[in-house]
Amino acid sequence: MAKDNKSHKIILYGANWCGDCHRSRQLLDDLKVEYEYIDIEKDSEAAKKVVEINKGYQSIPTIVFPDNHVLVEPSNDELKKEIDHLKDKNIIVVHKQM
Numbered sequence: 001m002a003k004d005n006k007s008h009k010i011i012l013y014g015a016n017w018c019g020d021c022h023r024s025r026q027l028l029d030d031l032k033v034e035y036e037y038i039d040i041e042k043d044s045e046a047a048k049k050v051v052e053i054n055k056g057y058q059s060i061p062t063i064v065f066p067d068n069h070v071l072v073e074p075s076n077d078e079l080k081k082e083i084d085h086l087k088d089k090n091i092i093v094v095h096k097q098m
Contacts, residue, residue, distance in 0.1 A: 008091070010035035013050045013062040017041075020073055021061040027076050031083055066091050 010028065012035050014021030028035050040047040040060065050062045053070055063071045063079070067089070071082055 008066045010066070011038060011064040012036070013038050013040055013046055013064075014060045015039055015041045018060050023076065024061045024063065024074065024079055027079055028083075031080070033083060 010033060012021070012024060012028070014025070014037065016039060025035075025037060038046045040050055040058070047058065050060060051058050053062055053064070054072060059072045061073060063074065063082075065071075065082060065086060067086070069082065071078060074082070
């Protein structure tokens with residue numbers, strides 16, 4: 001299980017070669033949602049964390065939300081639905097300053 005996400009930010013574990021990671025990041029950027037991107041190719045502890053979260057698989061993107069809910073390889077619709085859910089629950093999602 002993911003550690004408590006005390007930053008109240010979304011954490012997206014991914015890799016630069018991953019098309020789904022780029023797509024998820026683009027959606028978060030388009031929605032102006034602040035998130036932390038962690039490249040598992042550059043952070044071995046993060047890579048281990050992804051395997052732990054995914055019960056032995058290194059599936060990316062793995063996205064951990066402030067309420068510790070996790071989405072793995074979500075579609076844009078699934079990701080947007082989760083963002084909307086967080087807003088409805090008044091869980092803090094910090095918007096990027098433009």
